[in-house]
Amino acid sequence: MTEEEESRGELPKYYHQLNEGGINAFKDFDNPLNFKSLDEKARKASTRNFVIDFGDDEAWCAFDLEASAVKKLLKSPRPAALNTRWINIWMPYEQEDLLTVLAKHYDFSPRLLGFMKSKPAKHVSKSQQTRASMFDRLRHRHQHAPYVKSVSDPSVDMEDYIGMQELKPVSDVDLLTQGMNQYSLANEVWHWSSVDWGRRFVCLGYNSLYQVPKPRSQALGDDDEEDEEVHPMDRDIPVGKRIWSWLLLCEDKTVITITEDPFPYRSGVSDLDSHERRAQMIIRRNLINVFRNCSKAHDSSRESPILKLPVRERVGDSEEETAHRPSDTPGLLFYCLYDDWFSSYSVVFRREHRYGAALDELRHLMLQRAELAHISRLHHIGRQLAVLKRMYQSYELIIDRVLEKHEATLASLKNSHIISGLNSGAESMASSVPQVQVAESQSLLGVSLSSAARVRFERLKYRIRLYALSEIEECLSQKDALVMMNFNLIATKQSVSVERLTRVTLLLGKVTILFMPVSLMSAYFSCQFTDAQFKASTYWMWFGIIFGISLIGLVGFSIMSGTLETSMIYKPMGRRIVDAIRGQKWRRKRDKEKKVMRRD
Numbered sequence: 001m002t003e004e005e006e007s008r009g010e011l012p013k014y015y016h017q018l019n020e021g022g023i024n025a026f027k028d029f030d031n032p033l034n035f036k037s038l039d040e041k042a043r044k045a046s047t048r049n050f051v052i053d054f055g056d057d058e059a060w061c062a063f064d065l066e067a068s069a070v071k072k073l074l075k076s077p078r079p080a081a082l083n084t085r086w087i088n089i090w091m092p093y094e095q096e097d098l099l100t101v102l103a104k105h106y107d108f109s110p111r112l113l114g115f116m117k118s119k120p121a122k123h124v125s126k127s128q129q130t131r132a133s134m135f136d137r138l139r140h141r142h143q144h145a146p147y148v149k150s151v152s153d154p155s156v157d158m159e160d161y162i163g164m165q166e167l168k169p170v171s172d173v174d175l176l177t178q179g180m181n182q183y184s185l186a187n188e189v190w191h192w193s194s195v196d197w198g199r200r201f202v203c204l205g206y207n208s209l210y211q212v213p214k215p216r217s218q219a220l221g222d223d224d225e226e227d228e229e230v231h232p233m234d235r236d237i238p239v240g241k242r243i244w245s246w247l248l249l250c251e252d253k254t255v256i257t258i259t260e261d262p263f264p265y266r267s268g269v270s271d272l273d274s275h276e277r278r279a280q281m282i283i284r285r286n287l288i289n290v291f292r293n294c295s296k297a298h299d300s301s302r303e304s305p306i307l308k309l310p311v312r313e314r315v316g317d318s319e320e321e322t323a324h325r326p327s328d329t330p331g332l333l334f335y336c337l338y339d340d341w342f343s344s345y346s347v348v349f350r351r352e353h354r355y356g357a358a359l360d361e362l363r364h365l366m367l368q369r370a371e372l373a374h375i376s377r378l379h380h381i382g383r384q385l386a387v388l389k390r391m392y393q394s395y396e397l398i399i400d401r402v403l404e405k406h407e408a409t410l411a412s413l414k415n416s417h418i419i420s421g422l423n424s425g426a427e428s429m430a431s432s433v434p435q436v437q438v439a440e441s442q443s444l445l446g447v448s449l450s451s452a453a454r455v456r457f458e459r460l461k462y463r464i465r466l467y468a469l470s471e472i473e474e475c476l477s478q479k480d481a482l483v484m485m486n487f488n489l490i491a492t493k494q495s496v497s498v499e500r501l502t503r504v505t506l507l508l509g510k511v512t513i514l515f516m517p518v519s520l521m522s523a524y525f526s527c528q529f530t531d532a533q534f535k536a537s538t539y540w541m542w543f544g545i546i547f548g549i550s551l552i553g554l555v556g557f558s559i560m561s562g563t564l565e566t567s568m569i570y571k572p573m574g575r576r577i578v579d580a581i582r583g584q585k586w587r588r589k590r591d592k593e594k595k596v597m598r599r600d
Helices: 003-008 013-017 020-025 032-043 067-075 096-106 110-116 134-143 158-177 182-188 274-283 285-293 319-338 341-349 354-368 373-403 410-414 421-430 451-526 536-561 573-599
Strands: 049-054 059-063 084-090 194-197 201-210 241-250 254-259
Touching: 032 059, 032 285, 067 096, 084 096, 084 319, 096 110, 182 241, 194 373, 201 274, 201 341, 201 373, 241 274, 241 319, 254 319, 274 285, 285 319, 285 341, 319 451, 341 451, 354 373, 354 451, 373 451, 451 536
Parallel strands: 084 254
Antiparallel strands: 049 059, 049 084, 194 201, 201 241, 241 254
C-alpha cells in the first residue's frame, strides 16, 4: 500500500458514487498525514469550498468539490456513523451552480437564493472604496437625468405628457432598486440581519466586524480621523473589516456556511499582498479553529482552553452523553460557527479596546486644552459606537429568533394534509380522497435545536448583553459626559479670561482714579497766577497730601464695595518660578529612573 493510499484510508462505499474527482478529493480527516495538508488548504486564499462528514468515530474531508458531486452527496442517504455534515463556501459569486444545488435540495426561497448569488462590487484600493451613500448616488443620477419638456411647450402632446407623469413613480422605483443587492444593503446598513425559516432549514444572515491591521503606509501616517482623504461617512462607521455571512442549519444535520469575499475578484494568492493575506487569516480565524476541532488528529493540548470546542473532543464517556451526540453535534457546530469570540473580544470585550482608549485620550487632551475640535472627534466616536451597538443588538435579536418556539397555527391544522393529534385517524378515515399525509411536527417551519445548543445560545445572549452592549452603552455615556465636560471647560476658560480682563480693567481704573487728583493739582501748580509763586517743596508737600488722601479714599471705597484685589494673577510669579524648578528636578529624576530600569 502506497503512502497516498494509506493517508486516504479505506474510503466508505458511500463516496464511491461520486465521479473520479470527487472520490479522490475525500480523505480521512482523522489521519495525521492528511490533517496538515487539509489545514493548509483551508488557509489558502484560492480555496473555494470544502465538505466535512464526521461522527464520533470517523471524519472525511474534501476540498473544491464541483456542484455535481455535492448534488450526489445530498441525494444519497448518509451513513449513520457520519451524523454531521459541514459545507463551507467561499467566493459564492463564483459558485452559483453550487448555490443553486443547495437551494433546490433544501427548498430556499427565490429571494434568499438571489441574495446568496449577489455580485459584490469591485473595489481594489481604499480611494476607490470611498463611498457616498446609495441614495446620494441615486439623487445624483436623478439630477443629471435627461431634460424633460414642460407642459407649456406646444410640441408636447398632452396625452403623452400624462402618460409620462403616470410612469414617473415607476422610474423612481427602478432608480431606487438599481444596484441594490445583498452586499450593498450589508454595506449601507451594518446592523442588517436576516433570519429565514424553511421546513428543512433555518438560515441566519449577519454582518461581522474584524479588527484587521492597517497597511504599513497607513500605520506610519496620520490617524484616520485627521486624514483629509477619508470620506466623512467613513468616519461614522466602526473601524475594521465588515464581512457578511450566511449560516444555515438543515434538518438532515447539515450545517452550511457562506462567507462574503473580503477582497472580491482578487482572492488568488498572487493577487493578494501580505497585508491582505494577513487580514484574510484574521477573518477566517474562528472558522479555521472550528475546522481544526472537527479532526481528532488536531492536538489541542498545548492550545488555549478558549480554542477547544465541544464538536468532537470529549472528556468523559457517559452513556447519556453518548446517546445524545448524534443529535447534539450539528447544533453545537452551528453555535460554534456563530459565536466568533475572537472578533468580539478584539472589538469591545477587551478592557483597553479602541474606543475606550480613544475616549481616555480625549479626556487627557481636554484637561490640557479644551477646544471645539474635540467635539467633532467625539461626534464621530459616538456615531461609530451607535453603529456597533445596533450590530450587537441585531445579534441579540437573531438569538431570540433562533430560540423562538414555533407552534402549529390554525391554518396548518385545518389543512387536510396535516395529521394532528388524536383526531388524525378519524380525519383520515373520513377523507375519501387519497392524499399525502404529513405529520404536524414536519409542517412547522425551522429546525429545532438540541438542548446542548440552546443553553449555549442563551449564554451567548447574556454575554452579549453583559460584556458588549453594556460596554458600548458605558462608552456612549462617557462620550456624552466628555461633551459636557469640554463645554464646561471652555466656559470656565472663557469666564477665567473675562475675570482676568475685568481685574486688569479694574486695576487700570483704580490707578486712573488714584492719579487724577494729583494730575489736577499738578495742573494747578503749572498755571502762572498774578502775584503767585510756588516752590518745589510746596508742590511735593501737597503732592504727598493729596496722593495719601486719594489712596486712603480708594482703599476705603474698595473695602466697602468688595473690589479690593490683593494679587493680579492666580499664582504669584515667585510661586510659578519655584514650581518650574521643582518640575525640572522631577523630570531629571524620572529620566534617571528610566535609565536604571533599562540597564537592569
